[in-house]
Structures are given as C-alpha cells and as structure tokens.
Amino acid sequence: MPVSPVDLLKFLEKHARRPLSLREILDQFPVSRKERQAAVRMLDALVHEGAVVRNRTGRYSLPRQINVAVGTISAHRDGYGFVSVPSGEGSDVFIPARFMGEAMHGDKVMARVERRGPGGKSEGRILEVLERAHLTVVGRFEPGRRFGYVVPLDPRITHDIFIAEDSQAQAGQIVIVCIDVYPSRTRNPEGTIVEILGDPDDPEVEILTIVHKYGLPYRFPQEVLDIPVPDQVAPGDRRGREDLRQLPLVTIDGETARDFDDAVAVRRESEGQIRLWVAIADVAHYVAEGTPTDLEAVERATSVYFPGRCIPMLPEALSNGICSLNPGVERLAMTAEMLFDRHGKRLESRFYPAVMRSAARLTYTEVRNMVVMEDREVIGRYPAIYPDLKVMEDLALRLTGMRRNRGSLDFDLPEAEVVLDLRGRPEDIVRSERNLAHRIIEEFMLAANEAVASFLTEHEAPLLYRVHEPPEMEKLLAYQEFIAHFNYGLDLSRGSVMPAQLQKLLAEAEGKPEEKLLNRVLLRSMKQARYAPENAGHFGLAADLYCHFTSPIRRYPDLLVHRVLREVLQKDHLPARRRTHLQRVLPRLGEHTSQRERRAMEAEREIIDLKKCQFMEHRTGEEFAGLVSGVQPFGLFVELEDIFVEGLVHISTLADDFYHYEEDRHRMVGQNRRRIFQVGDAVRVRVVKVNLERREIDFHLAGEEPGEKEKGKRQEEKVKRKTAKGKRPETKGKRLRSKGKTSNLEP
Known part of the structure; x- marks a missing residue:
C-alpha cells in the first residue's frame, strides 16, 4: 500500500527518538522502488511546507522535536516581529529585530526557539x-538622482524597495512594484514597477491601494x-421543493444593501409557541463544487465591504441577481423551520429546499419605526406585515x-459608519445605530445556525x-x-x-462608571472566532x-x-x-477561510481609519469633547463624542x-499630583496632527499643550524680575497665559 504524508508524520511523531535519515524512515514502509520515490517527494513537500524539518546532515524530524516553530511572521514597524504558530502547537515566538534575518511581514517562516520566558x-x-507572502508591494514612489525607490504603504514592511530602471512614475504617486530580489542582511530588496495606480488623493486610487496592499x-x-x-x-x-410562495417571508436589511440572502416569517401557534421560518438563498444550486465560480469563491472566501463599495465573493449576476431574495420574484432557498416555546427553547426543527417569493424588502429603520415608534404612516405602507413584526x-x-440565561x-459595541459625498470623500463619521430590528434578525440567524x-x-x-474557544487562563488571571x-x-x-460567570459580572457593572472599562478589557482578553x-x-x-x-x-x-446539508437531507x-x-x-479549508476573514477585516478597518483621518485632516486646531x-x-486613546473618531494623546x-502606566489597572497615574487617566474619563482634546499614511x-489635552505652561511660567518670572527692579511691565493691553488660565497681570 502506498505511503501517505499522514503515514510519514505519524511515524515521526510516534517512533522518532532522534533525527532520522531518509533510509531509516523509508525502511519502515514496505513499498516498491516507484512508491519509494513518491515517498521521497512527499517528504520534500512536507519540508517545504514546514511540517517536517531537514537538518544540515539530511536528517528529518518534526519541528517541535527540535525546538523549532513554523508559522507566519507578523512584523512591527520598529523591526521586531512575532511568529504566530497554529492553535494548539505552542505560543507565539518573539523575534528581536536583529534576528529577523531575510523575513518580511506575512512570510511563512521557520524559527528556532532559543529562550522561554515567564x-x-x-x-x-x-x-x-519557507514561503514568501509578497510577490508585489504597493507603495509611494520617490525618485533619486540615478535611481528611485518605493516606500511600502504597509509600515510593517520595513524595507524600502530599490528601483534600478527608469520609471514613468512621478514623485509621490502610488505604484505596484514586483519584488525581483528579496532583502538580505546587507541589502534592501529590489524590484520593478509593474503598475502606476495614480495620485494618492484620488478616492478610486485609495480603494485600489487597499485592494493591492492586502492582495484582494x-x-x-x-x-x-x-x-x-x-x-x-x-x-x-x-x-x-416545498412551495413557500404564499408564506409572507420578508427581508430586513440596511438601506444601502443590494444583496438579500435571508428572509424570515413567523406564526403564533397554540400554548404560546411561535414557529419561525428562516429562508436562505440556495446559492449551492447555482454554484456547483469544483466549477470555476466555486474555485474563485474559495479563493476569496468572503465578500469585503468598503464605504460605498463591495468586493463580492460571487459575481454580481449571482449575488445581486438570481441568488438575491428580491421582493415579488421567485427564488430558490434552503429553509430552516423551527418551533420555539414561550421561553425561547427550540422544540423542533426541520430543513428542506424550497421555492419562495419575498413579500417585502424592509429596512431596519422601517421596522424600528413600526415596532418601536409605532409610526402610523409606515405601518400604513405594510398593513399585512405589521402584525407579524410584533410576533417577531x-x-x-x-x-x-x-x-442570556x-x-x-x-x-453591544457601536461601529463607525462613513457618510460619503458625491466625490467619495468622507462627509461625516457617525456611530452605526443598532435597534430592535437588528436584534430580530441577529437572533433569528443565530437560532438557524445553531x-x-x-x-x-x-x-x-x-x-x-x-x-x-475560552480565553487563556493567563488572561483570565490578569x-x-x-x-x-x-x-x-x-x-x-x-x-x-463559564460564560455565565462573565455575563453576571458585566450585568453587575451595568450602568456604573466602570462598565465600559470592564467590557473593553474583557473583550480584549477573548480569543478570535475561527472556522474549524x-x-x-x-x-x-x-x-x-x-x-x-x-x-x-x-x-x-x-x-x-x-x-x-443538502446531501444529508437527500440520503439521511x-x-x-x-x-x-x-x-x-476541511482542516486546510478552515484555516484558509479564517485567514481570509481576518484579511478582509483588516482591509475594511484600514479604509475606515483612512476615511476618519481624511475627515479630521482639515480640523487641526479644533477642540472636541x-x-x-x-x-x-x-x-491615552480618546474617542470623540460628536464624531466617531479615535486619536492618541501621547x-x-x-x-x-x-x-506611569499601571498595567494591572489599565490606567495612567501622575507621580506627584496623582492625577489619574483611565477608560471612561471625560476629557477635552485639541487635534494637532493627522498622518494619512500611518x-x-x-491629540493634545486642550489647554495643556506641551510648552504652554512653561511659556506662561517664563513670562511670570520675567514680570517678577521687572517688578523687583521697580519697572512697570509692558503688557500693551494683552493678556498673558499663566498655568493655562487667563489673568490680568498688574504691578
């Protein structure tokens, strides 16, 4: 029987007491010469992937057997980095800047663990x-006398890229450079400009920059x-398929939504029970496994949402067309039908393919106005649907x-919503509103998923x-x-x-001054959800x-x-x-989709941060609560009250x-005056600088800008000296600043 990669890994796991030669490994498997050659190629592939390590003498072992970690390097702008290893294979490894070698941010690397700390x-x-993350890099072109260079826009890529040949790019333009030579200990990387995106202030170039930066x-x-x-x-x-065309299913989404993949309907039944239908677009009917559309969807793994723009996982003809549950047209759906008792416990569930017709396309605002505000005008537009919304x-x-039980x-933390003008520039940054309508859809989707x-x-x-997974004990203790x-x-x-313990704790803090602080610190202690x-x-x-x-x-x-689900329903x-x-x-697919999800979140976060910076760029000098x-x-990070923007008071x-920073209390304390800054404190700040690239x-605390108090003190001393000599200070009708307060100085 031919040997498989799993067989090789299991053998090294169970039987290797020292690094083994190729012959020592292959002699354990009764294989033919042809199969032996295939096994050698498998070992080479495992070495390339980092699953197996081959030392200088040609012997093989598993990484953890020789204190080696294999993972992705996350570089910091200051030069150091961390190797993130897969879950369950140990802790992340800190790499000092002097030991980063030829690695760049995002590369898959092999690192030797040389010291374990507390x-x-x-x-x-x-x-x-082992594997390079960047074949191309997006950056800003800067010309020189005899050559040019590209400054990567990602600050975690710490090497400027040398451009040897003449380029048509102008100074300051955003370009894409193909890396021809990767960095070494003694030289920077070299590359060739393959595309000029254009002016960094162009909104379209901003989107393309993020797209290329994250490889979307x-x-x-x-x-x-x-x-x-x-x-x-x-x-x-x-x-x-079951015919649900007469069932009053409705979609509830945001005002700007263009694809509708879920519709819901409810019905009251006896003994206080409520029946719920959650109909989900039957995308699998139109996207068969292994087709070009499916392979492209696997590569993307998720749609990416920017302000005013979406990079979809599926082509528009599918996502906004036949797979979108638009009102008044027939659509195919996979349906979860569930019955709940008066306490919200699921009593039964049934799943089946169906054909449906959405009765209405509702927005969160419309549902809120009907259910919460009881707006008669909006209710009048949906008289047949309103009673069902009350049941929902x-x-x-x-x-x-x-x-909660x-x-x-x-x-329930708000997110930033960017309002764009017709040119694609940020017009406002507001907190996204979450109301009862959002809660209805979230709860119904959670129930169907479970x-x-x-x-x-x-x-x-x-x-x-x-x-x-539960948080790590180290973070719980902290x-x-x-x-x-x-x-x-x-x-x-x-x-x-148990989650109930944490929920009880947060409930006790509800409404108290420390509520937001306890919520934020707990959220940062949590692990990130993933697919597995x-x-x-x-x-x-x-x-x-x-x-x-x-x-x-x-x-x-x-x-x-x-x-x-479809396959199980067909054959049980x-x-x-x-x-x-x-x-x-599935193991590799779970890792891939989790990584793609994180990539999408980072890209979405960066474009939001850019729009926030653009919005604040022309507000330098203004004060905000x-x-x-x-x-x-x-x-200190400070979040503005009127604009949903955060900045740093260094x-x-x-x-x-x-x-001094008190890590255990998440606060800053003055050494002499014992002034304390902690999460939730109200402050007033002045905008002093906006860095679009970073x-x-x-911010500076308003009225406490560096040098202002010292300037006032120096002026006071000058006045005192003049007064001591019997001279009248020349104020010329001006008011002098003293300790941040305005006062008339008289002799």
Whole structure:
C-alpha cells in the first residue's frame, strides 16, 4: 500500500527518538522502488511546507522535536516581529529585530526557539523563509538622482524597495512594484514597477491601494464571467421543493444593501409557541463544487465591504441577481423551520429546499419605526406585515432571554459608519445605530445556525464549525486581578470560567462608571472566532454547537454547510467516500477561510481609519469633547463624542507631571499630583496632527499643550524680575497665559 504524508508524520511523531535519515524512515514502509520515490517527494513537500524539518546532515524530524516553530511572521514597524504558530502547537515566538534575518511581514517562516520566558513566552530567531507572502508591494514612489525607490504603504514592511530602471512614475504617486530580489542582511530588496495606480488623493486610487496592499482579488476571471447565469427560476428547479410562495417571508436589511440572502416569517401557534421560518438563498444550486465560480469563491472566501463599495465573493449576476431574495420574484432557498416555546427553547426543527417569493424588502429603520415608534404612516405602507413584526419582536426577546440565561455574552459595541459625498470623500463619521430590528434578525440567524449545526452533528456529517474557544487562563488571571480594583470577583478555582460567570459580572457593572472599562478589557482578553472541522463550542454565545449557514452569498463556509446539508437531507447520511473527502479538505479549508476573514477585516478597518483621518485632516486646531477609550504605556486613546473618531494623546504631551502606566489597572497615574487617566474619563482634546499614511490622529489635552505652561511660567518670572527692579511691565493691553488660565497681570 502506498505511503501517505499522514503515514510519514505519524511515524515521526510516534517512533522518532532522534533525527532520522531518509533510509531509516523509508525502511519502515514496505513499498516498491516507484512508491519509494513518491515517498521521497512527499517528504520534500512536507519540508517545504514546514511540517517536517531537514537538518544540515539530511536528517528529518518534526519541528517541535527540535525546538523549532513554523508559522507566519507578523512584523512591527520598529523591526521586531512575532511568529504566530497554529492553535494548539505552542505560543507565539518573539523575534528581536536583529534576528529577523531575510523575513518580511506575512512570510511563512521557520524559527528556532532559543529562550522561554515567564508565562510560556518564547523568543527566537528566523532560520529560514519557507514561503514568501509578497510577490508585489504597493507603495509611494520617490525618485533619486540615478535611481528611485518605493516606500511600502504597509509600515510593517520595513524595507524600502530599490528601483534600478527608469520609471514613468512621478514623485509621490502610488505604484505596484514586483519584488525581483528579496532583502538580505546587507541589502534592501529590489524590484520593478509593474503598475502606476495614480495620485494618492484620488478616492478610486485609495480603494485600489487597499485592494493591492492586502492582495484582494477584485476582478473576476473571464471564464467565471462567461458562465451563463439565469435571471429567473426555471420551471424544472421547483421539483422536489416545498412551495413557500404564499408564506409572507420578508427581508430586513440596511438601506444601502443590494444583496438579500435571508428572509424570515413567523406564526403564533397554540400554548404560546411561535414557529419561525428562516429562508436562505440556495446559492449551492447555482454554484456547483469544483466549477470555476466555486474555485474563485474559495479563493476569496468572503465578500469585503468598503464605504460605498463591495468586493463580492460571487459575481454580481449571482449575488445581486438570481441568488438575491428580491421582493415579488421567485427564488430558490434552503429553509430552516423551527418551533420555539414561550421561553425561547427550540422544540423542533426541520430543513428542506424550497421555492419562495419575498413579500417585502424592509429596512431596519422601517421596522424600528413600526415596532418601536409605532409610526402610523409606515405601518400604513405594510398593513399585512405589521402584525407579524410584533410576533417577531416577541420571539426575538424570548431568544435573547434564553441566550442570556445560559450565559451568552453580548458586547453591544457601536461601529463607525462613513457618510460619503458625491466625490467619495468622507462627509461625516457617525456611530452605526443598532435597534430592535437588528436584534430580530441577529437572533433569528443565530437560532438557524445553531439548529443546522445540531442537525449535521447528529448525522455525523463533517462540516466547518464556527469555533470560539475560552480565553487563556493567563488572561483570565490578569482580568481577575484587574476587576478586583473595582471590588468585583471572578472564581477561577476550577481552572476555567463559564460564560455565565462573565455575563453576571458585566450585568453587575451595568450602568456604573466602570462598565465600559470592564467590557473593553474583557473583550480584549477573548480569543478570535475561527472556522474549524473540530467542534470546540462557541464560548461567546455559550453554544455547544454552532456553524455559519445564513450568508452563503458572502461567506464560503456557509456555502459549504449548504452543500453538506443538502446531501444529508437527500440520503439521511453522507456516503463514505464523500465523508473521507470532507475530512481531508476541511482542516486546510478552515484555516484558509479564517485567514481570509481576518484579511478582509483588516482591509475594511484600514479604509475606515483612512476615511476618519481624511475627515479630521482639515480640523487641526479644533477642540472636541471625548472619552478615554484606551490606556497604553505610550499614551491615552480618546474617542470623540460628536464624531466617531479615535486619536492618541501621547504620554510625552502630558507636561504637568511624570506619568506611569499601571498595567494591572489599565490606567495612567501622575507621580506627584496623582492625577489619574483611565477608560471612561471625560476629557477635552485639541487635534494637532493627522498622518494619512500611518492612519493616525494625534491629540493634545486642550489647554495643556506641551510648552504652554512653561511659556506662561517664563513670562511670570520675567514680570517678577521687572517688578523687583521697580519697572512697570509692558503688557500693551494683552493678556498673558499663566498655568493655562487667563489673568490680568498688574504691578
């Protein structure tokens, strides 16, 4: 039987007591000469991937057997970095700047762990770059006398790229450079400009810059665009589906939404029970596995949303056309039908393909105006739907109560919404409003996702779970110590914590001055949710089983779950071959989609930060009221009250005292005056600088700018000296600044 990569890894895991030669490994497998050659190629591939290490003498071992870590390097603008290793394979490894070697941010590297510090923290050096993250880099072109160079826009790429040949690019233009020679210890990278994007102030160039910086595929291959897409449901597609065309399903989305992948309907039943239908666009019917459209969707893994722009996972003919549950037209859907009791407990669930027709396209604002505000004008536009919305409100509140009872955490933190003018420039930055309408849809989608995960798990079907592991004990201990300063407690005697304990803690702090601080610090202690084939539960939702099912238009894991669900419904089980295939591909697919999700979030965050900086660029010198939103050793982050923008008050600008950072309390304390800054404190700040390239906004505390008090003191001393000599100071009718206050100085 031919040897597989798994066989090789298992052998090294169980039997290698020292680094083994190629012959020592292959002699353990009774294979033919041809199969032996294939095994050698497999070992080479494992070495290239970093799963196996080959030392200078040609012997093989697993990375952890020889104190080596393999992972992705995250570089810092100051030169150092961290190697992020896969979950469960150890802690991240700190790499000092002098040991970064030839690695660039994002590269897959092999690092030797040379020292382990307290708390399991490791330090090491880069041994080898296994895979380069950047074939191209986006940056700003700067010409020289005999050559030019490109300054990468990502500050984590710390090397300027040397451009040897003549270029048509003008100084300051944004360009894409292909790296021809990567950096070494003695020289910078070299490259060739392959595309000139244009003026950095052009809104279109801003989008393209982010797209290229994060490697987002924004053009669909022609072979994908050439695939015909129907504009309406074919008669034959209705066969084998339940007919829900008479059910009053509605979509509820934002005003600017263009694709609608979920519709909901409810009905009151006996004994206070409520039946819920969640109909999700049947994308899998139109996107078959392995087709060019599917392969492109796998590569993208998620849609990316910018202000006024979307880079979709699927072509527009699908995402905004036949797969969008537009009102008044027939559409295919996968439906989760669930029954809940008066406490929000799911009593039964059923899943099936259906054909439907949305009764209305509602917005969150319209639903809020009807359900909360009882606006008669809006209700008059939807008289048949309004009663169902009141039932939806009832069910959503039941589901919320049920989740809270089991300990689900709800961090209701607002997000920034950028209002653009006709030129694509930021006109305003506001807090996005979350109202009851948002809660209705969120609760219904959560319920459907849980129900599908339970159903597929019961049928032992491999799938990608949405996993959220508990926080690390080290962070919980730090949080326990932090909240003790506010007279709160957290029982960690069992070596772990239940979500209900944290929820109870947050409930106790609700409405108190420290509420926001406790919420923020706890959120930063949490792990990031991810996709994985092994179920580890969802800590934040306090859910034993959870997956993503409700957004197949914009998330690939949802599309995969749809396919698995359809197969299970057809045969009540998965064929052995299909099960084996999924078990083989899901680990890598989970890692890939999780990485793509993080990439999309980073790109979305950066464009928002850019728009915030552009909005504040012309407000230098203006004062604003704000709240301290974060405290770090280098200063205070302040969030403005009237504009949803955050900036930094650097510690060097706090000129009235020597300030020290108290890490355990997340606060800054003055050494002499004992003045304290912590999250939630109200302050007034002045905008002093906006750095568009770094996406940074600098504040000073209003009335306490550096040098202002010293200037006032010097003026006072000058007046005193003149007075002592019997001279009248020449104020010339002006007011002098003294300790930040205005006063008339008389002899």
